[in-house]
Amino acid sequence: MQQPYESAGTGPAQGGSGPSTRILVVDDDPTVAEVVSGYLDRAGYVVDRAADGPAALARAAAHWPDLVVLDLMLPGMDGLEVCRRMRGHGPVPVIMLTARGDEDDRILGLEVGADDYVTKPFSPRELVLRVESVLRRSRPAAGTRPSGWPVSPSTPTPAAPPGTARISPSPSASSTCSRSSSAIPAGRTAART
Numbered sequence: 647m648q649q650p651y652e653s654a655g656t657g658p659a660q661g662g663s664g665p666s667t668r669i670l671v672v673d674d675d676p677t678v679a680e681v682v683s684g685y686l687d688r689a690g691y692v693v694d695r696a697a698d699g700p701a702a703l704a705r706a707a708a709h710w711p712d713l714v715v716l717d718l719m720l721p722g723m724d725g726l727e728v729c730r731r732m733r734g735h736g737p738v739p740v741i742m743l744t745a746r747g748d749e750d751d752r753i754l755g756l757e758v759g760a761d762d763y764v765t766k767p768f769s770p771r772e773l774v775l776r777v778e779s780v781l782r783r784s785r786p787a788a789g790t791r792p793s794g795w796p797v798s799p800s801t802p803t804p805a806a807p808p809g810t811a812r813i814s815p816s817p818s819a820s821s822t823c824s825r826s827s828s829a830i831p832a833g834r835t836a837a838r839t
Contacts, residue, residue, distance in 0.1 A: 699723025
């Protein structure tokens, strides 16, 4: 059995070469699941499907996905609980795909751990692009991860590009941000002079 932290691949298959990325599509509507799976398959992903919460957890245990497209309203166990349980076993990006589009539902989905939230009806092509975007953000490209940020105040920093402002703390500035009487009031923006 594959461990949660061992993903099935590193990216979508391009021309059949290299490992492929595994996407778990969880939706109780067979038409939606078929359309989403078809578009993801044509984009080069390996697609697993589940029609309810318990089946989604079983599929994830058998083949840990690189990303989950997850409906909120599922029989057996709702999508929020599926997301919580999967995240309890290991990190996995989640895109909620649901008919519940009011602000409270979107906020709850994002608070539970969804990386993106798509409401039905949706564009399958846009969903594929969102999958690619979330995957890109969830795993940095090889050789692009910074080795660390300088922490010493004496470490030189690069000059600001032309047309931008460089802000340096004053020697008397405290280590925490606080709002002073000269701060810009909430809801206002500073005008460029």
